[in-house]
Amino acid sequence: MTRWQDVANRLRTAIANGEYRPGSKIPTEDELEDQHGVSRTTIRRAVAQLTTEGLLQPVRKGGTYVQQHPARERLILDTNVWRDELGYYFSSVTQPLRPLQPPTVAEGPCPPDLVALLGLQAGASVVIRDRVMGDPDTGRAVQLATSYLPADLAAGTVLAEADTGPGGIYDRMEAADLGWGRLEWAGAISARAATPEETRLLGLAPGVPVLCVTRTTTATEGPAAGRVVEVNVTRRDASRFEVGYPIDRR
Template structure:
């Protein structure tokens, strides 16, 4: 792969390239614990101080293919989309794009489709609607950013997105939401603590 495509070189005006400065990655340590404070649920202490830098953009739109599969709807089916830009409240720097997708039959005509969903956000509202206690699962993937994502996160050319895709389940297993969190793959890394099993495998 060419260095420019890997984000190592940056094109400059009037031709040529310059070496992109390296950045030591900040670690987000994911625990198998969902926390809660006065603002509602959160999923890792590293991201807890981040806040929405502007009101969420709430609209109806087609479900992307991978999200549709997780939600159990047809690709392109209309879903509720809630877009947020998260960042440091002090310097107002965007560090994460977070998009929630909710099935239309769950969200239409409810407070879930409002810009302000109140204290605790959509997760408190979902539990108040009788879907709790909520459960979550997540996967970590990488992908190429769109032009809009590159601009929003100020990504250098060739830098991939690090994506945490979290699925919210009701107590009876219904999928209620898919949350796609995107951040710079150059700036952030995901860490997990490994636990040693108390048992032994047969034949080992």
């Protein structure tokens, strides 16, 4: 074990034991150097490791604090699709959310991890629709939602416009606009490291990952029949949210 790992372990144990409580400030670098008999470089590497783990949060010119971990809000795993006056929604938890700014629409290469889901070749072009969703009263961003649509189906259509009209892209797909028939959806849940932009928009603490829900949309009729016509990826603060589900006795 290297010196910085040893210091990181000691600090981690002190946090777990309550010696350094959530929200409290840990000793300065000078004090930690004296306590552990190591160099400042070693201290900084140990602190950086615990920051990555989400245990510490450095504050510019304010020292380093123990990260607070409030109780997570639960997202109930819902296998139904619902509808209200605005169109389809996929959970009662997300129904109250509203766009906090106009959506951005662009065209670019398909992300490598979504190529297989969309049945595309590497480098294929997709229409990318980005939305920042949140509480309309507080203006706080809660969820980032990005839709990826094959450019050979979506480019030049209403799906590539910022305003797709009542019911959004799904109503356009199912209605006469595109005539792709009754849509079918499937979802998956995962987690990954947050990008710098996700960290900024969601106000994430250092080291906090994002909880991802990836939903595929499949057309049943017309020229797109049987194709995945959209992959939607939503991201939330994994330190604030968890996925819950009922357990039935059989």
